[in-house]
Amino acid sequence: MPKRFLIFAMLWALWAMPMAALDATLEIITSSTKLPFIVVEHIADNNEYGQKLLSQLVGDLKVSNHFQVEKGESVKDREPDFQTYKDKKIDLIARVSASKRGGGIAGRLVLYDVRNAKKVLEQEYTQPTLNRYPFLAHEMCIGINTYVQAPRIDWMRELVVLSKYTTSGNSLITLADYTLTFQQDIIQGGLNIFPKWGNKEKTIIYFTRYINDKPTILRYELSTNTAEIITQSDGMAVVSDVSSDGQRLLLSLTPNKGAADVYLYELQTKNLKRLTTFSGIDVGGKFINGEKEVAFVSDRLGYPNVFATNIEGGNVEQLVFHGRNNSSVASHDKYIVYTSRESNNEFGLNTFNIYLIATNSDFIRRLTEKGSNQMPTFSKDGKNIMYIKHTQTQSALGIIRLDYNSSYFFSLPKVKIQSYDW
Structure with a gap:
């Protein structure tokens, strides 16, 4: 990726501050300019x-x-x-x-x-x-x-949608700003999890709720406060990504009590197409490379790792070659961000760090150093990453400013975040 220049109009004159964006080696160059x-x-x-x-x-x-x-x-x-x-x-x-x-x-x-x-x-x-x-x-x-x-x-003006655990078997879906200072509960009653924005305008939310003991994907209209069922599955039913035009969904489903696979769902035709056919677990599909391919998490190596396949299905290739327990993949253009478990603590929180790679490069960059850091998501411009940092008693939203190698945290005291979308 070519260098950019950070330009400030410094009051009485324009002055330039060179800043390198993520290039092929995923390096970040900082400047000491005032x-x-x-x-x-x-x-x-x-x-x-x-x-x-x-x-x-x-x-x-x-x-x-x-x-x-x-x-x-x-x-x-x-x-x-x-x-x-x-x-x-x-x-x-x-x-x-x-x-x-x-x-x-x-x-x-x-x-x-x-x-x-x-x-x-x-x-x-x-x-x-x-x-x-x-x-x-x-x-x-x-x-x-x-x-x-x-x-x-x-990106500062973008709404966040998140699921917060309240009591056993219950969670709320909430709208928030990136600092969590503003919060508005919009969906409650039962277990409401895995919220996902359904369009660029952020007027539609997909989420999962258990109905008749089956995980069910619902499409919720913010303007009318109404929801409709998209599909159900026996063991898992989650919307993991939405296409840029809002017309295609990537789902993680386990029909007929089988193993989880990645599916492509067409909203207009209601056509459901299976993209992966592994006997184990394939979940968390994300559109990559101009929505021509799908990245997903699979245990086909005997542990979770990140793979990719064509949007039409077929051959599967491994994307990540670092770590032995990688999950929570997200994408922006040619870039992939994912979590990697780096400890095996039976009784407490494990260490999960976040890594960034490019699909056209062999280089890798670690973005976090310690703690339980999960579910990374890119901002629309791809220059920031939001993620959840868990402790034993609460959760926080983290923001990584990629061009500046800096991070910020916004906590929810005594509240656990189940998942979110930005």
Whole structure:
């Protein structure tokens, strides 16, 4: 993959910061070039959501990796004394406020360029409910990021759908932002697991529920709060991937109480095609290489590993040659990310690390170092990976910023995440 350049408009001039993306050797090159220094302040005499918005925006700016960030004080709603900020080597001032509007919330961002001593951005953002205030901060961060012409961070506005265990035999399906600050339970009652977005617009969710003691795949419409059954199976029924046009599903099914295999399901024709025929376990299919092939996890070597086959089925080839217990595969274009179990602890959590490979390369990169790290998923642009980090008592969502070799964690105290999609 060719090098890219990270371009910031540094206030009084444009300056360039070279950053190498994932190339054929999957190396990450960092730079020590100075980042813009931004202070985030809250406009005084505002309600509680102003302070929450301030803290959220500070966190988002740090996660972007494009700024040096300082949390400022409460200030009056008037033009700042630019010389004071200039003396502190501050480049940008972001001032935020929030107010309730009907049943929703509005947030205001004012961005000042200290070098040029002027206001460069003033924008209002709205959300339909108060608990969605984190998305105000995400949009503000994207706006500030756009002003300095940094690489896009649109992934921050993406909804996450996840399944949370509540009690034995029960789990909720919840919508959340990437920090888990916003959460909205949408599906409950029974065991609701393996949620998967069904289209780019994120108005459809596939998930699995036990109906009459059979795992059943349902298609849920967010706009109408209605669900319809897609198919059932005896031992496993999971949607593992959805095509880019939303018309084809990859399923893991165990019909007739046999072993699990990967199937291709056509929504329009309702045609179900079996892609793998191994006598053991084949699961977790993911579209790769322009959706012409499917990567999946199989125990055909006597332990779980990652393989690939043509979308029409047929010959199977091994994709991963590292580790002896590899699972939770995900894909983006030519890249594969997967988990590998690296301990065998009978009584506690095992160590699962996450690795990244390219289908056109023999090189491999480890992305985590310790702990139980599972279910990696790429962001839409392929430049970030989300995953679950488990402890004995709770789960966290992790974000790996691939171009910056940095990771961030957002926990759910006393809650276990079963699975998620981004």
